[in-house]
Amino acid sequence: MIGLLQNLVDAASLGSLYALAALGVGLLFGILRLVNFAHGDFISIGAYALIVPSFEVTAQLFIGTWNWTLMIPTVTLIVVIVALISDALVFRPLRRASAPTLMIASFAVSYVIQNGILMIYGARPKAANLWAGLDTPIMFGELRVPLLQIITIVATLVLMGALTLFLKRTSYGVMMRAAAEDFRMAQYLGVRGDFVIGLAFAISGMLATAVSLLYLSQTGTLSPTMGVPLALFAFVATVIGGMGSLVGAVVGGFLVGFVVIMLQAYLPEELRAFRDAFAFTFVILILLIRPAGIIRTRALVERV
Amino acid sequence: MLDINDIHVSYGRLRALKGISLSVRQGEIVCLIGPNGAGKSTTLAAIAGGVAPHRGTIMLDGAPLASGRPEQIARLGVSLVPEGRHVFGTLTVAENLRVATYMRRDRAAVAADYERVLALFPRLKERIGSPGGRLSGGEQQMLVIARALLTRPRLLLVDEPSLGLAPKIVDQVYEILLTARQSEGLTLLINEQSSHRILKHADRIYVIRNGHIQLHDLAANLQDGEAIKRAYFGFGEEPGAAADAEEEAA
Numbered sequence: 094m095i096g097l098l099q100n101l102v103d104a105a106s107l108g109s110l111y112a113l114a115a116l117g118v119g120l121l122f123g124i125l126r127l128v129n130f131a132h133g134d135f136i137s138i139g140a141y142a143l144i145v146p147s148f149e150v151t152a153q154l155f156i157g158t159w160n161w162t163l164m165i166p167t168v169t170l171i172v173v174i175v176a177l178i179s180d181a182l183v184f185r186p187l188r189r190a191s192a193p194t195l196m197i198a199s200f201a202v203s204y205v206i207q208n209g210i211l212m213i214y215g216a217r218p219k220a221a222n223l224w225a226g227l228d229t230p231i232m233f234g235e236l237r238v239p240l241l242q243i244i245t246i247v248a249t250l251v252l253m254g255a256l257t258l259f260l261k262r263t264s265y266g267v268m269m270r271a272a273a274e275d276f277r278m279a280q281y282l283g284v285r286g287d288f289v290i291g292l293a294f295a296i297s298g299m300l301a302t303a304v305s306l307l308y309l310s311q312t313g314t315l316s317p318t319m320g321v322p323l324a325l326f327a328f329v330a331t332v333i334g335g336m337g338s339l340v341g342a343v344v345g346g347f348l349v350g351f352v353v354i355m356l357q358a359y360l361p362e363e364l365r366a367f368r369d370a371f372a373f374t375f376v377i378l379i380l381l382i383r384p385a386g387i388i389r390t391r392a393l394v395e396r397v
Numbered sequence: 398m399l400d401i402n403d404i405h406v407s408y409g410r411l412r413a414l415k416g417i418s419l420s421v422r423q424g425e426i427v428c429l430i431g432p433n434g435a436g437k438s439t440t441l442a443a444i445a446g447g448v449a450p451h452r453g454t455i456m457l458d459g460a461p462l463a464s465g466r467p468e469q470i471a472r473l474g475v476s477l478v479p480e481g482r483h484v485f486g487t488l489t490v491a492e493n494l495r496v497a498t499y500m501r502r503d504r505a506a507v508a509a510d511y512e513r514v515l516a517l518f519p520r521l522k523e524r525i526g527s528p529g530g531r532l533s534g535g536e537q538q539m540l541v542i543a544r545a546l547l548t549r550p551r552l553l554l555v556d557e558p559s560l561g562l563a564p565k566i567v568d569q570v571y572e573i574l575l576t577a578r579q580s581e582g583l584t585l586l587i588n589e590q591s592s593h594r595i596l597k598h599a600d601r602i603y604v605i606r607n608g609h610i611q612l613h614d615l616a617a618n619l620q621d622g623e624a625i626k627r628a629y630f631g632f633g634e635e636p637g638a639a640a641d642a643e644e645e646a647a
Contacts, residue, residue: 283500
């Protein structure tokens with residue numbers, strides 16, 4: 094029983110990271126029809142921004158040593174700026190391009206960022222100890238929950254609540270929802286397209302930063318491709334959740350986290366190495382049952 | 398107010414508009430009539446900045462409209478109600494209406510306009526909290542017109558307001574357009590596939606077919622409908638036919 098609870102907490106914690114990453118991907122897909130493969134690299138940048146540029150194996154924290162009230166805004170700003178620059182340099186000239194073109198362009202952005210990190214920080218993975226105190230376990234009866242997992246889950250819930258409030262209650266949020274549903278119609282009503290897209294990139298960057306910090310403090314390692322598996326699972330989450338639906342992205346993220354942890358825990362020892370293969374089989378099964386994802390939206394309907 | 402001179406629009410290899418010229422004067426109701434695929438919607442989209450003509454000019458009050466910048470053109474007081482209604486389905490009726498007001502700086506006037514427009518559409522007021530996607534077709538048509546009015550347009554472009562609606566609802570839609578024209582001082586450019594309803598209301602009629610203007614006259618001169626029928630179905634001489642044949646040969 095305790096084992097199951099423990100696994101559920103792990104699933105919620107991992108699912109939180111996937112859900113946050115999936116939200117960042119889903120937001121841009123909703124507004125721009127961009128499947129942004131560079132989202133994982135936004136996450137990497139958030140982690141690398143914390144350390145001193147060097148080729149050393151043990152990373153020396155720089156911004157990472159600052160008090161969190163200063164550190165989080167600074168790192169967020171860096172990632173948001175990178176996200177906005179990639180929009181301005183790459184995606185803005187491609188506004189009228191097709192969705193596959195945008196996706197290929199995002200591969201290019203991803204490649205450039207990864208190689209940029211490689212040039213500045215070297216190729217080898219680095220160890221970094223962010224927020225070392227947070228792995229102290231907290232006991233709920235017999236259940237041991239690391240403080241970091243609680244922070245991860247709570248931070249995710251807070252961010253989702255804030256995003257929901259933003260989208261529902263503010264004028265910019267209503268503009269973004271309108272543009273996500275029918276971009277051209279929103280423009281006909283005077284909503285500035287480039288502004289809304291910039292806003293989506295900025296929020297996507299903020300969500301990526303949250304994933305960077307939480308993920309780095311859990312794993313303690315940096316590598317130039319560290320964001321790639323996160324982004325991959327985030328895409329899977331948005332697809333099974335229903336492309337274009339933010340609620341779907343969150344549901345999908347938690348579901349993927351749940352499946353991965355449960356497979357990890359209950360697969361026979363000799364099959365555990367193939368955990369991800371089983372996880373993706375499960376994804377295929379969901380898509381066979383619900384090809385448009387768990388939550389269907391108009392986003393996939395072709396527009397004329 | 399609006400002067401369109403010889404615009405050409407293509408979608409890939411498909412040439413949708415092959416030299417359209419038309420004008421709308423302040424306070425007029427002008428109607429574009431033509432069959433499906435004639436280029437009516439493309440003409441309105443070009444005016445609103447949704448598609449960019451590769452030739453020709455569109456002038457509003459003597460100044461050229463920047464093509465391909467719909468949000469700029471909306472700010473100049475041109476509002477398009479596109480065909481197919483384009484309600485934001487997951488936004489509530491109130492949110493749908495609010496989207497149209499964000500570009501306006503005159504907040505006090507916005508609040509007054511909001512009340513005034515809702516008074517024109519009592520049905521929308523009843524459904525103010527429902528998602529737009531849950532409304533009936535007629536209600537959605539009312540919503541998109543109300544929304545367009547909230548941008549405070551001087552020129553309202555309405556693309557096939559009667560499409561897919563019961564005749565009784567269409568009458569209501571026209572009644573509202575005419576009321577709004579009175580109270581807001583609107584100029585209207587309306588697309589329709591059939592002429593019988595619009596002949597009563599319009600000042601001038603253009604018949605468009607195959608990307609060309611086939612006929613242009615005062616509505617008063619077209620009341621018997623014969624000339625429209627000939628232009629619409631392409632009987633008799635076609636102004637664009639010779640030019641088309643020439644281009645195809647070249």
